[in-house]
Amino acid sequence: MRRFLPPALVVVALIGLWQVAARWDWIADALQIEPFLVPAPSDVADALWNDRALLADNAWVTIQEVLLGFALAAVCGFAFAVALHLSDLLRRAFYPLLLASQTVPVIAIAPILVVWLGFGIGPKLVIIALVCFFPITVNTLDGLRSVDPELPRMLRTLDASRAQTLRRVEVPSALPFLLSGAKIAAVVSVIGAVFGEWSGADQGLGHLILVAQGQVQTARVFAAVVVLSLIALALFGALTLLERRIAWWRPARPRTG
């Protein structure tokens, strides 16, 4: 609990300052803050409460996109990393392309994906998967390649096949790396969902933000942003719990002689 206290205090302090700046007329006037452009935190809280049904409906849509897109990226990223790990040729051929693919601005190709895949959930999944794929693949590959080289040799003297070495030693060793990559991916997955929805959607929190912006309902925009952040944090938290549960051996334990 003590770990969460400092960030919580900072958040409370910042929100307090913001509230004061937006609500005290003389500060708002001095900074030329228009209430309809910069809602006070209390307005955002009101919007969160009053629009709760609207936010919940759209959040559900976005959560589905994020979870499915993230799962797609995790499965493909893991499989791709294993393939690159097993084949030198594949790794030499595809690793530079993998890096290059990260330089493609996803927001620019999102509209093209909508043209190709339509207005359904398809393009959103692809966009989310594209943003999540890279951190998962690169981290998993790093994990697979950083296995203590003596371990596969030992496994060979214990009659292990290549597949058994992969399953018993390399994948477990890479698991903490995979989860680190997945945590990074979890945080950016929500950004991918917003890009996807901006490029063509009739529901979801990204769509809600676009509509609310058009109507200058800034408090609702902020409320949607808060919900998006909470989704990302929840996914991150779930992965942290998973990490503690299945990759507990990474924290350096004191080795007692």
Place this chain on the structure above:
Amino acid sequence: MRRTAEAPAEEPRTVSGHDRPPDRATTVEVVGVGHAFGALAVIDRLDLGVGAGEVVGLVGPSGCGKSTLLELVAGLLEPDGGSVRVGGQGAAPERLARCAYMPQRDLLLPWLSAIDNAALGPRNRGASRADARRAAAPLFERFGLGGFERSRPSELSGGMRQRVAFLRTLLAGKPVLLLDEPFASLDAITRAEMQEWLAAAIAAQARSVLMVSHDVEEVLYLCDRVVVLSPRPARAVAELRAPAPRARPRDETVAATDFGAVRERALRALREGAR
């Protein structure tokens, strides 16, 4: 009396399907082997033999190529020159199939329990987890690890981890055991205890053993025969018979006068080999 290869003093006990008594198939023959890593020659025309059921020790200065020699025998490396045969077979896969190799570090997998670590060999050969554990369980009882089957390696002491690593090597079910400095990482007291433990464990097994150490006393206590190696590139500079039968109490053995005499000869050979 020294026991001979043909007539093991102890009843050969079986661990995992090796119910044949040791025969010619368990012999290690190293003939004129040389090996280099790039320009660095580590082994120079080395001859070495391990008879069936025999325990042979290799001593030499640090970095003299002892570990490389074990890897050559195990089939993890191919020699640049000469021949290595195990059970009459020279091909690397055949050597791998006959040798169980215990590396210097215990290399226990931290995510597996002690018993699952020990049972990796049977698991790799297709045994179910339950069957592999059933094969390992009696050894845990017999070799002083009873009650620690489900412990994680991080919960075990250094000596216990080393025992689990040795059981893993035994359960590999190979006729030849290659032990690379099995106790180098342990403190002196644990080390002495483990030497006694290992002597008993080897005596209970019908295996040929080739073990490497930089500790003359350790190999003289544990082995039938000790080969002294020169500094890199390793050559055999002396060969000594151990003064006492194996698997006797350690203190009594190492305090005996004939033990001291052989130890001095071995140390002299080490020093002279270094010149």
